[in-house]
Amino acid sequence: MHYDFAPLEGITGWVLRGVHRRHFPEADRYFTPFAVANQTRNFKTKEWEDLDPRHNEGVPVVPQILANRADEFLWAAEEIRALGYPEVNLNLGCPVPMIARKHKGSGMLADPEELDRLLDGIFEGLAKAGGPRLSVKTRLGTEDFGKTDRLMEIYRKYPLTDLIIHPRTQRDMYRAPADPAMFSRALLSYGQAQGACKPADLYYNGDLRTAADCAGIRERFPAIAGVMLGRGLLADPALIREARGGAPLGREELRDYHRDLLQAMRETLPGDAVTIGRMKELWLYLGENFPGGDWYLKEIRKAGNMTAYEAAVRSLFVNVPFRAAGSVFPQV
């Protein structure tokens, strides 16, 4: 069973990936937040920095691209391959309305025939160029699951390396829970569809927060290649280790991880205000390790400078009992 770190735009950039890898080296792969391919034929500075191989040394990274045109996608894939990455991932899941309205991310799922043409153009170009390999991360529809079977038929036509399925619709955003029954249905449609190429390795993504959640999916879907973990892994950076039968997260190692992450953010971000903002966002997840710690977590949220921030974090670690191993996180 493989365990991958999901992309989370604004959170799992190269700095977090590097620190996470040093402290918890169990993930098979880290997917980058999406880099946008559009008519400018250039990535933003932040995207180039995230893809820079020097920033990702020793970290198994799969860059992700957001695109709705084959020529733009192929430009991006070639740039990424030139940086030394043998595989890229296409984002067909982003539910943000501003993006979906442009038929990007999950917006591309509204019209399966348009998706078919996009993949056709992409694979024609990739075959000519001789790579890179392509995987897809997808939701299962826009408004409802009515087109799931057709989407799976289309995916089966193409030589994708991996198909990572997040069983929600665009409309669900992150509110409705991920739906394992729809995942099951998608597996069935994919398995029954005709394809001349080797089928993709299939992955489950969505709402896996504990080692028990991962075991549940493994048991229910023994044929899948792996799972992708996002928010659960932000909350519990040792989740993959525990899911593989290792020790659960300890308070001291979380303290060390936080210390090194803060240090790395300070060294790379433009100023304390930005660093504190990023760290506060992470505490939305890390805070789950401190049940009953609301007052202390609020002090972290209120911190207006680095001294106050560090004092609030120290105070939390000293005063609030760490959650019991294996306890189930409340839903964020």
Ligand SMILES: Cc1cc2nc3c(=O)[nH]c(=O)nc-3n(C[C@H](O)[C@H](O)[C@H](O)COP(=O)(O)O)c2cc1C
């Ligand atoms: C803040 C945030 C940013 C995200 N950014 C991306 C992204 O850049 N690319 C992507 O494919 N998915 C993105 N996602 C979706 C996650 O990768 C993942 O599919 C989703 O959170 C469900 O998995 P989880 O319940 O394990 O977190 C994002 C999710 C959140 C909450």
